[in-house]
Amino acid sequence: MIWIAIVGSAVATYLIRSIPFVVTIRGRLPEAASRYLDALPVAIIAALVGPAVVAPAGALTHGAEPVAAALVIAAVAWRQSLLPGVIVGVLAVALFRLI
Amino acid sequence: MSLLVFAGASQFAMIRLFSESAPTAIVIASVLFINLRHALMAASLRSQFQGLPVLGRLFAAFVLTDEAFAMATGHFRRGGRSLAYYAVFAISLYVLWNVATLGGIVLGDAIGDPRRYGIDFAITATFIGIVVLAIRHRSDAVIAIAAALVAGGLALAGASTIAVITAGALAPLIAVFTRR
Numbered sequence: 119m120i121w122i123a124i125v126g127s128a129v130a131t132y133l134i135r136s137i138p139f140v141v142t143i144r145g146r147l148p149e150a151a152s153r154y155l156d157a158l159p160v161a162i163i164a165a166l167v168g169p170a171v172v173a174p175a176g177a178l179t180h181g182a183e184p185v186a187a188a189l190v191i192a193a194v195a196w197r198q199s200l201l202p203g204v205i206v207g208v209l210a211v212a213l214f215r216l217i
Numbered sequence: 218m219s220l221l222v223f224a225g226a227s228q229f230a231m232i233r234l235f236s237e238s239a240p241t242a243i244v245i246a247s248v249l250f251i252n253l254r255h256a257l258m259a260a261s262l263r264s265q266f267q268g269l270p271v272l273g274r275l276f277a278a279f280v281l282t283d284e285a286f287a288m289a290t291g292h293f294r295r296g297g298r299s300l301a302y303y304a305v306f307a308i309s310l311y312v313l314w315n316v317a318t319l320g321g322i323v324l325g326d327a328i329g330d331p332r333r334y335g336i337d338f339a340i341t342a343t344f345i346g347i348v349v350l351a352i353r354h355r356s357d358a359v360i361a362i363a364a365a366l367v368a369g370g371l372a373l374a375g376a377s378t379i380a381v382i383t384a385g386a387l388a389p390l391i392a393v394f395t396r397r
Contacts, residue, residue, distance in 0.1 A: 131255075137256065137259070150393045153389075153392045153393050154389045154390070154392060154393050155260065155261055155264075155389075156389075156392065157356075157357070157360050157388070157389035157391070157392035157393075158257060158260070158261040158385070158389045159258075159261045159262075159286075159290040159294075159351070160290075160348055160351050160352070160357055160360060160361050160364075161360050161361065161363075161364040161384070161385050161388035161389045162254065162257055162258055162261070162286070162364070162381070162385035163286075163287050163290065163344050163347055163348050163351075163361075164344075164348050164360070164361035164362070164364040164365040164368075164384075164388070165254075165364040165365065165367070165368035165380070165381045165384035165385040165388070166283055166287070166344055166368070166381055167341055167344045167345055167348065167365050167368075168364065168365035168366060168367070168368035168369035168370075168372065168380070168384065169368050169369050169371075169372030169373075169377060169380050169381070170338075170340075170341040170344075171341065171365070171369060172369030172370070172372065172373060173369060173372040173373045173377075174337070176372070176377065178373060183338065183341070186338060186342070187341070187342075187345055190342045190345045190346060190349075191345060191349055194345070194346040194349040194350060195349055198350065200291075200343060200346040200347070200350070203342055203343075203345065203346040203349070204339055204342045204343055204346065206342075207338055207339070207341070207342030207345070208336065208338050208339050208342060211338040
């Protein structure tokens, strides 16, 4: 039974990802649709971040993640590069969870 | 499981459902729901992959994950055009994920709680960084903050399976209804 569920889930996961890639739309997109698609990537990534910052492990944060997130934003905006942000973020979270 | 269902969040959900011996249909439906967000991601990446033959696009879809999507978006937003960037990153991720799964099976109990080291925050920090670097207009920042708050609020309210898809799909509407 577990194997049926695993294979079924594999098919479901794959279909969901591949259909938008393969289906092609003829003609030009309307202005509103292209604006929507343009804003979509940043919105999705931000939406992935939200729960991880506000509710890590499913419960309200004790404050470590929001503070670390603010530090990451500052570090990345300042250096214009990802790595300093990641280092600052991980160190900050580890430190805050210690205390 | 990691070889076939290459999707972290839904793998964890499946483990929980299996331990509660949930019916097969429920497991598959939950996975479908959790991974709806990848349809949004594929929709937003498709213009970059349009030059590829169908087989190439089908392969790109198989290795599409939150992380691959985020890195690819960051790359394209900085003006990058190379699809090899996506391919190398996504394939490495697939291999590492499965090697790490094997490692976890073997070593699992010896590691203890990884949260203590803050490692779980590395991917969140990376995503935050990608968003910061991708912001070009004030409306981008407004949309990002709205999406993060809505998704965070939904997750707190216990609706974590629909948090990302709902917030991710709604926030870009701000761009449709505002003038630059």
